[in-house]
Amino acid sequence: MSAPTLVAHGIRCLGVLGAGQMGMGIAMVSAVRAKVPVLIYDRSPEQVKKGLSLMDKLLDKDVNKGRLTTEQAKEAKERVEVVGAEAALKGLRDVDMVVEAVSENLQLKQAIFASLAAELRPDAILATNTSSISITKIAASAIPEGLKASSEEGKKAASRVVGLHFFNPVPVMKLVELISALQTSQETLDRARSFAIACGKEVTVSKDVPGFVSNALLMPFLNEAIMHLEKVGFNLIYHISYQVMELMTNKGIATRDDIDTTLKLGMNHPMGPLQLADFIGLDTCLAIQNTLYQGTGDSKYRPAVLLERMVDAGWLGKKSGKGFYDYN
Ligand code: CAA
Numbered sequence: 001m002s003a004p005t006l007v008a009h010g011i012r013c014l015g016v017l018g019a020g021q022m023g024m025g026i027a028m029v030s031a032v033r034a035k036v037p038v039l040i041y042d043r044s045p046e047q048v049k050k051g052l053s054l055m056d057k058l059l060d061k062d063v064n065k066g067r068l069t070t071e072q073a074k075e076a077k078e079r080v081e082v083v084g085a086e087a088a089l090k091g092l093r094d095v096d097m098v099v100e101a102v103s104e105n106l107q108l109k110q111a112i113f114a115s116l117a118a119e120l121r122p123d124a125i126l127a128t129n130t131s132s133i134s135i136t137k138i139a140a141s142a143i144p145e146g147l148k149a150s151s152e153e154g155k156k157a158a159s160r161v162v163g164l165h166f167f168n169p170v171p172v173m174k175l176v177e178l179i180s181a182l183q184t185s186q187e188t189l190d191r192a193r194s195f196a197i198a199c200g201k202e203v204t205v206s207k208d209v210p211g212f213v214s215n216a217l218l219m220p221f222l223n224e225a226i227m228h229l230e231k232v233g234f235n236l237i238y239h240i241s242y243q244v245m246e247l248m249t250n251k252g253i254a255t256r257d258d259i260d261t262t263l264k265l266g267m268n269h270p271m272g273p274l275q276l277a278d279f280i281g282l283d284t285c286l287a288i289q290n291t292l293y294q295g296t297g298d299s300k301y302r303p304a305v306l307l308e309r310m311v312d313a314g315w316l317g318k319k320s321g322k323g324f325y326d327y328n
Contacts, residue, residue: 007187009034009194011125015098016040017089017112021319022129023101024051025170026199028058031079032068032171034198039092041083048082055080058171089115097125097195099164104287106133110141117142117157125188127164131284132211132219132291135163135181158183162192165212166201168280176201179208210295211288219288222280223304225263225273228253229324230306256324274324277307278317286311 011034016027019042027038042048059076062068068076083091089112092098098120100112109128116126128138139161140149147154163179176196180189196203206212211219254262260272269276277285286307293301310316310323317323 006194006197007190009097009191009198011036011096011191011195011198013037013039013095014195015083015092015095015120016101017092017098017116018042018101018103019044019048019051020101020103021051021168022166022170023099024055025168026099026101026129026166027051027080028055028076028171029166029199029201031076032059032062032072033200034195035075036079038080039083039095040080041088041091043085043088045085052080052082089119092116093119093121095120095124097127097192099127099129101129101166104131104133104284104291106137109133109138113138113141113161114145117144122157122160124160125192126161127192128161129164129166131165132215132288132295134210134295135161135179135208136183139181139183155183159185160188162188163208163212164192164196165214167214174200174202175214176203177212177214178203178205179212180205181208210292215288216292219285219292220301222273222277222285223289223301223307225259226277226304226307228259229256229274230304278323278325278327280317281319282307282315282317282323283311 014030014036016023016038019040023040023042027040030036030038040048042051056077059068059073063070063073098116100109102108102112109130113126120126126142128135130138139158142161143149143154143157147157149155149158158181161181162184163177163181165177165179167173167175176199178189178193178196193203204213206214210216256274260274263269263272271279286303289301289303289307293303314320315322318327321327
């Protein structure tokens with residue numbers, strides 16, 4: 001198959017929705033590599049503050065390591081602007097593309113895409129960084145009320161929605177997965193691909209199936225690692241519930257450190273599966289695993305009970321200070 005022709009992405013200003021680890025990473029590579037102005041919006045001002053200070057630190061490190069000049073880092077910082085709470089999504093009105101990176105929740109994403117479709121210019125691309133949710137479902141929510149999905153206007157409205165799936169940590173990981181909804185136009189796909197390449201990423205393509213290629217392969221692996229652990233008495237979880245404790249009696253396969261070390265040293269993985277799950281966020285892992293389970297109906301995707309209980313406990317991994325490891 002011949003390589004796709006690179007078209008001009010035409011993105012003069014990017015909007016990013018959500019200032020978590022993914023949103024800030026996407027804002028950073030867009031400002032540093034694609035050199036486009038970025039408007040970032042998050043309903044939590046504290047989250048934006050945290051995200052901007054992390055980005056500043058990473059840019060300063062790039063300067064210290066000689067990967068960017070002081071001037072380039074300053075320019076990149078100046079390219080990122082925050083949209084205030086009063087303006088909210090209206091503040092993104094003039095962007096050429098928005099990348100949504102809020103939590104993995106279909107209803108939330110559908111509400112956001114309905115608002116974006118109403119606020120943004122009709123030629124703006126609406127991209128989602130979802131890790132597993134159907135792009136086709138999200139695209140359907142970008143059709144203004146009263147328009148039929150099968151009408152020409154309805155099809156056009158949904159045709160600008162695309163999946164643009166970055167990996168964590170975004171400044172380091174070289175991949176973007178591009179996913180077409182049933183409704184996505186070729187022009188939207190081509191421009192989104194070009195933008196990802198301008199951000200310094202290599203692009204792979206997946207059909208719109210639960211988890212796409214990346215998480216349909218990764219999540220069962222992480223879940224299986226958690227199932228191996230839950231069969232050992234996992235001390236930290238003992239006091240949460242008697243049923244969980246029962247599930248974990250004397251069937252041990254291996255400890256946390258043995259599971260992670262096996263994969264790190266035996267298979268040359270940069271981090272073990274339990275550490276990686278912490279790093280991604282256990283709530284995100286659970287949401288993806290549930291999408292795979294519900295989307296396929298296949299019991300091989302049933303989330304580990306221990307994963308559910310840890311999320312119930314608010315132990316979400318690195319971002320909450322506690323997961324399979326402690327981060328305080
Ligand atoms: N943001 C920016 N940079 C980061 C970072 C972060 N969160 N974490 C680490 N880095 C940087 C480090 O600062 C370091 O940069 P320098 O060259 O300036 O030192 C570089 O990455 C390498 O880091 P370290 O030397 O500290 O540590 P490492 O060698 O262990 O590498 C890692 C860190 C690159 C994250 C590596 O552990 C790794 O590849 N881990 C696996 C990551 C992975 O699989 N990500 C995909 C998750 S799945 C996903 O995101 C999609 C989804 O849908 C769930």
